[in-house]
Amino acid sequence: MRPTNEELRGVPEAFRGRAKEFPKRRVFELMLESRVLEERLIKMSHSSDGYFWIGGPGEEAFNTPLGLLVNKGQGLDHDYLHLHYRSSAILTAMGMPMIDAIRQMASRATDPFTGGRNFINHFAKREWNVVPGSSTIETQYAIAPGTALAQRRHGGEGITIVNGGDAGTAEGDFATCLNWSSRPGRELPILIIVTNNQWGISTPYDQVQGCQYIAQRGAPFGIRWDTLNGNDPEACWNTLSEVTAYIRETRRPFVLEAFVSRLHGHSSSSGAARINDELDCLADFEARLVAEGVLKEGEAAALRHRLEAQALADLETVRQEPEPDPNSIFDHTFA
Ligand SMILES: Cc1ncc(C[n+]2csc(CCOP(=O)(O)OP(=O)(O)O)c2C)c(N)n1
Numbered sequence: 129m130r131p132t133n134e135e136l137r138g139v140p141e142a143f144r145g146r147a148k149e150f151p152k153r154r155v156f157e158l159m160l161e162s163r164v165l166e167e168r169l170i171k172m173s174h175s176s177d178g179y180f181w182i183g184g185p186g187e188e189a190f191n192t193p194l195g196l197l198v199n200k201g202q203g204l205d206h207d208y209l210h211l212h213y214r215s216s217a218i219l220t221a222m223g224m225p226m227i228d229a230i231r232q233m234a235s236r237a238t239d240p241f242t243g244g245r246n247f248i249n250h251f252a253k254r255e256w257n258v259v260p261g262s263s264t265i266e267t268q269y270a271i272a273p274g275t276a277l278a279q280r281r282h283g284g285e286g287i288t289i290v291n292g293g294d295a296g297t298a299e300g301d302f303a304t305c306l307n308w309s310s311r312p313g314r315e316l317p318i319l320i321i322v323t324n325n326q327w328g329i330s331t332p333y334d335q336v337q338g339c340q341y342i343a344q345r346g347a348p349f350g351i352r353w354d355t356l357n358g359n360d361p362e363a364c365w366n367t368l369s370e371v372t373a374y375i376r377e378t379r380r381p382f383v384l385e386a387f388v389s390r391l392h393g394h395s396s397s398s399g400a401a402r403i404n405d406e407l408d409c410l411a412d413f414e415a416r417l418v419a420e421g422v423l424k425e426g427e428a429a430a431l432r433h434r435l436e437a438q439a440l441a442d443l444e445t446v447r448q449e450p451e452p453d454p455n456s457i458f459d460h461t462f463a
Pocket of ligand 1 (some may be wrong): 214263264266292295296297325327328329394
């Protein structure tokens with residue numbers, strides 16, 4: 129008898145309560161840094177310091193704990209990341225300095241991810257197993273089982289992490305990922321994440337998806353699954369700690385769906401205006417930390433001011449840096 133959908137929900141009992149103490153102050157500082165960075169990048173798209181913006185404001189409460197929990201490094205003993213374009217807070221939490229994203233936004237040769245040749249928030253970093261991100265949505269889900277399969281053969285505790293949006297899961301690559309991750313006896317150590325912001329550019333979730341939860345689609349494949357409030361950083365820290373422990377130890381897949389906000393329009397193509405009727409995880413968390421006495425009144429504003437000044441100084445530096453040499457246009461092009 130196969131387990132029912134509900135029996136597959138969440139991690140087994142043995143993995144509950146695995147989270148270390150929630151580093152709330154650190155998480156807040158990183159969430160704020162990521163937000164300030166994205167706001168600077170949006171301004172760059174308006175001031176012609178960059179051409180196109182797409183990014184992650186509204187996903188910081190989920191992505192920051194995730195970035196802190198990644199086993200960062202190069203090779204099969206570390207985690208592999210197959211990310212989509214709203215993942216900046218993951219990179220910030222892993223240690224990316226703001227200036228590196230600003231370099232990519234400004235299409236500078238100094239962009240460490242793509243040498244100024246790809247869109248903003250399309251990361252690639254061999255030293256951290258960050259696999260090159262693609263603008264074609266969802267292809268990452270079909271590719272990710274490859275590194276997970278290598279990790280299954282290799283052994284150890286390294287896992288593969290893949291994320292993407294809700295609308296993209298309507299494409300076949302998502303089903304490919306579920307299938308390859310769950311072949312009986314050959315299950316893969318992979319965390320399959322969907323950040324559900326209820327939108328695919330301008331198409332609402334309810335007009336596309338007949339299922340209640342996308343993550344539930346793991347159940348027919350025998351994959352454990354769960355949903356969580358992606359606007360609550362502590363819930364994300366706890367759940368991600370448990371889920372990653374489960375995958376590391378059992379070498380089995382897990383589908384996790386996080387409900388998040390989209391705090392700016394889809395991309396600069398639609399203007400990227402601030403959206404005020406969705407919950408802002410950063411403002412929410414700040415209010416909580418002030419109420420708890422973790423942050424003093426005005427402390428967050430002072431930190432924001434310092435980070436904004438740093439981002440602006442970084443932009444001044446980047447403006448002086450060279451654009452890519454036209455002769456390098458075909459470098460790293462394979463067809
Ligand atoms: C294969 C492919 N089809 C269509 C597009 C155009 N496109 C870019 S983003 C997007 C919506 C994606 O929505 P979702 O997966 O929910 O992620 P979100 O942007 O909301 O985080 C679409 C249709 C694309 N980039 N690639």
